[in-house]
Amino acid sequence: MSEHTTLRMEGILKEFPGVVANDHIDLSVERGEIHGLLGENGAGKSTLMKVLYGLYSQDDGDIYLDGERLDLESPQDAIDAGIGMVHQHFMLIPRLTVAENVVLGEREPATAFRSDAEGSWLPATVRNNSLVQSLAGQFSLGLDVPEQRIQDLADQYGFDIDVSAKIWELDVGQQQRVEILKALYRDVDLLILDEPTAVLTPTEAERLFDSLERLTDEGLSIIFITHKLTEVDAIVDRVTVLREGQNVGTAAVSSVSRADLAEMMVGREVLFDIDREAVDLGDPVLRARGVKATDNRDIEALSGIDLTVRQGEIVGIAGVSGNGQKELAEVMAGIRDVTAGELLVNGEDITGAKPKTFVDSGVSFVPEDRLQYGCAEDLSVMHNATMKDFRDGRFGDRPFLDYGELREYAETLVEEFDVRGVSDVTETNAGDLSGGNLQKLILAREIYRDPDLLIANQPTRGVDVGAIEFIRETLLEQRKAGTGIILLSEDLDEIFDLSDRILVVYEGEFVYETTPAEADRERIGLEMTGGDGDDETVASPPQSGVTQEGES
Ligand SMILES: Nc1ncnc2c1ncn2[C@@H]1O[C@H](COP(=O)(O)OP(=O)(O)OP(=O)(O)O)[C@@H](O)[C@H]1O
Known part of the structure; x- marks a missing residue:
């Protein structure tokens, strides 16, 4: 470990029923670097990052930030430790404004209740009472939104968003920027970006890269999950490749070619x-x-x-x-x-x-937003695989559908389209699949019907x-x-x-x-x-x- 190491994950094990998503993974990130995390769909990248962000607790292994062992039980613990994360799928509330979403979760008490508030109509003795403070913290929705500060932050990173706009009014690219803004707003030392450019245009991505480089110049470390090897070349310093839940290597980007990385990821040569x-x-x-x-x-x-x-x-x-x-x-x-x-x-x-x-x-349709329009997350892979065709008589007549046929059809799709992470088509839910595997399942459903x-x-x-x-x-x-x-x-x-x-x-x-x-x-x-x-x-x-x- 070098003196510049900020994050150390050691022997992280995370299992789901029938799947070892992280199989004793070691990962270390240096201060001020952009560390790429690569791997096939389902290789375990998001899971590892969710462990780091306190969303999942590991079954084994330890996490150290700046030498201190972290015991992360929730994202709040991670944020408190200085770790921020921007997820692959948005976690924004559509009817709230950008600024409200940015502060959401901060639970800042309304001005009148803040202990440092000047001019509050509440006397300081009441404001400073610990019970009043705790209740205000519990019940306030953080409606005192420092809109101007958030707008300034957005402008500083060239995000081109009106922070008073409601989330539902924004397109996907803008929503992604709000997610990034939300993380930047919380003074983080380590920022995890799970495929942040997936929905950005090339120009927006360039702009983001400039911002990220500015952030790392200030000492922030970034873990950057991506499938785009051109992005790895463009901004990543070192890269770690995961395959089937294991770390198959960490390297300086300058020392490996794109073809090497692709081969490390999939275990065979990839034709570009x-x-x-x-x-x-x-x-x-x-x-x-x-x-x-x-x-x-x-x-x-x-x-x-x-x-x-x-x-x-x-x-x-x-x-x-x-x-x-x-x-x-x-x-x-x-x-x-x-x-x-x-x-x-x-x-x-x-x-x-x-x-x-x-x-x-x-007519078949593969939508851009696979979670909102492409699938029913809480239904099984089998239900999702057959939801467009179950009426056409092939699977028997409703209400007497032939579940054996439905299962067989779903299993064929999973096999032919190499959808990974499905232990049983009737038990694995679509929402449990990794992003790329869910995409393959949707494509399978839409294409297999010819x-x-x-x-x-x-x-x-x-x-x-x-x-x-x-x-x-x-x-x-x-x-x-x-x-x-x-x-x-x-x-x-x-x-x-x-x-x-x-x-x-x-x-x-x-x-x-x-x-x-x-x-x-x-x-x-x-x-x-x-x-x-x-x-x-x-x-x-x-x-x-x-x-x-x-x-x-
Ligand atoms: N909540 C869950 N329940 C059950 N299995 C899960 C869950 N989350 C992930 N998995 C499984 O763990 C494995 C790793 O998934 P993960 O999402 O970490 O992969 P990934 O490398 O991030 O993939 P992608 O690039 O497609 O996002 C997959 O087999 C996935 O199906």
């Missing part, structure tokens, strides 16, 4: 290139004409979208988050109403129909390199089988690697169309941020029957 064969295009599976829709705040989010997707075609939608992608995906999947326009699936007009009609018409139209919003977000390879190949196979796919992704490389056509969406409209073979990345980047004033708009769908050959 993908082979996209030419596929004959068939009939249109989707025709959207003049589609308009509003967002959750009732503000127009889609301003007249025309989109045709043919059998065997992947249409990639590129754009900076918050430009209508979420609404576009939800409208096409039938879970958001259109305010104008029409939607034809396989030639049939299903505008305004119920979501079930979309499902029955062969849809005519698949809408995939950020399908590889939060999944490991091995699984990304698998998901991309699966999407290409599905395309070959004749499915029309709308791929929404903030990862431009993914759009380039998979798409036959690329559409750039900006402020609810398609502003540019190209193909991977002809694309000019700079132009795409420009169009994504509002363009150069050039009036060129979307051309009609390609008339040729054959897509371009992949360029990779």
Whole structure:
């Protein structure tokens, strides 16, 4: 251990029924470093960090911070010790403001009750009474929110958020920044970031990296969980790789290549290139004409979208988050109403129909927010795997569903899509799966039914390199089988690697169309941020029957 070591985790063991999530893991972090934590989905990263944040108690092992042994029974203990954590899934209260969320949990008594409050209408003797203080602390919701201080903090890190806005008014990227702000607000020495950039745009991520470097310059240590090896190169000093609950190595980033890291993670070589064969295009599976829709705040989010997707075609939608992608995906999947326009699936007009009609018409949907829309966390893997198809007669007639068939179907999905961490499909709940494995389960459910139209919003977000390879190949196979796919992704490389056509969406409209073979990345980047004033708009769908050959 060096004199700079701030955190030492020794022999951490954490077991769940049927799974050893952390198998005697050692981890040490130096003061002022950004320490990357890598590993496949389900390797045990989040569990280890939840132990460190007092959310889980370890079955064995010790944690030392600055030489002092910590006994963490709750996140409050961790925060008191100077450890902050930003989770993979948001833990914000939608109807409260940003500032209220930031102070939430602080339980600061209202001004009148504060012992240091000047001008309180309560006499100091009453205010300072320990019983009054304890009651005020218990019952106050922290409504005295130092909004200006929080706004200053947000501005200082370039977060571009109005802290008086309500959480539900913000897009996912902004909500993520609130989570980070919340941790920064509590003076932490060690900050755990669990895939913090998963929902940020590349520019926002850059800005975050600048902020993180400023923080480490001030002596803060950061543990940074990520699946993106480019991020490891960009900001991480040292990296620890976990595999199947064990530490398989810690190294200085400068001494290992990306391919080395990928191999350490998955235990085999990972192909970064993908082979996209030419596929004959068939009939249109989707025709959207003049589609308009509003967002959750009732503000127009889609301003007249025309989109045709043919059998065997992947249409990639590129754009900076918050430009209508979420609404576009939800409208096409039938879970958001259109305010104008029409939607034809396989030639049939299903505008305004119920979501079930979309499902029955062969539409599959992989939503961006897998916990909110993708699954029922408290239901089993089996229920989640079959929830779209249990009505179609294959599993017997309700109320006499054949549970044996349902179980078998779910087990097939788990096996074919390599969903890990499932001890029994009827007993493991979807909410117990690691983020990436849950994503694989949702993809399995949506793809295995062999849809005519698949809408995939950020399908590889939060999944490991091995699984990304698998998901991309699966999407290409599905395309070959004749499915029309709308791929929404903030990862431009993914759009380039998979798409036959690329559409750039900006402020609810398609502003540019190209193909991977002809694309000019700079132009795409420009169009994504509002363009150069050039009036060129979307051309009609390609008339040729054959897509371009992949360029990779
Ligand atoms: N609350 C829980 N109950 C049961 N099993 C769990 C629970 N939390 C995690 N696990 C299991 O422990 C293992 C490690 O999961 P963990 O979430 O730590 O992985 P991870 O490396 O963070 O994965 P990802 O990159 O997908 O987020 C997985 O097999 C997971 O299914």
